[in-house]
Amino acid sequence: MTDRAPALAAGLGLLRQLAQSTEPLPASALASRLGLPRSSVYHLLGVLVNAGFVVHFAEDRAYGLGVGAFEIGTGYLRQERLERLGRPVLTSLVRTTRATAHLGILLGQELLYLLKEQPRNSPGLVTDVGVRLPAHLTASGRAVLAALPDNEFRAIYPGSARLTARTDVGPHTVAHLRRLIEVERAAGVSEEDGHVSAGIASIAVAARDRTGRPVAAISVSLRSRDLAGRREQLVEVTSRAAALLSRRLG
Secondary structure, eight states: OTTTOHHHHHHHHHHHHHHHOSSOBOHHHHHHHHTOOHHHHHHHHHHHHHTTSEEEETTTTEEEEOHHHHHHHTGGGGSHHHHHHHHHHHHHHHHHHOSEEEEEEEETTEEEEEEEEOOTTOOOOSOOTTOEEEGGGSHHHHHHHHHSOHHHHHHHSOTTOOOOOSSSOSOOSHHHHHHHHHHHHHHTOEEEESSSSTTEEEEEEEEEOTTSOEEEEEEEEEEGGGTTTTHHHHHHHHHHHHHHHHHHHO
């Protein structure tokens, strides 16, 4: 098969090398590892960069995985397995908190909601199953972003990226988002209040696979006026739910 599609085989080999590395790699290192001419590696990298599977860090003269590779790498998690493992966790979370619970995954600059469980008489939310929202506005999206290596965050949100807004609050620039992510990374939990819908607040924690990579986020949402007196409890139970899902994923 590789004799019939040598370029494809070389491209896949290049992606594997980048996936196995903990930091971006220069083209020379990739050429050496793959046993390919440097000119061929540069050609492959150009194609993969244009397709979004690889990102070029010009200041480091190195290459890392892009958003396209991340989407394909997490594609299997969007299937039944993640939903099957996550549903009982969300059901228990709703029973404990009496708040709406979500399971979402990051797709580039968007957060896709895979599951939603809610109690009776809960407020109407835009976050239905299958809905995509700007990741930087959602607690779930930022929980996953905060758990990603910094080079992957930069690939998803280059400094020139323009951030959309739904309300008057929330990060409006990449610099603002980066500062917010750093705070949430240190805290181990992400929170938004009115960033998606006025009067609605959410708390989210990332769930990780056995390698420690964030693959999804679990969140709880409730009316903003009800958050203050319950924040500590909600952070605790949401963190436990995310840890449980992480163990189930392992």
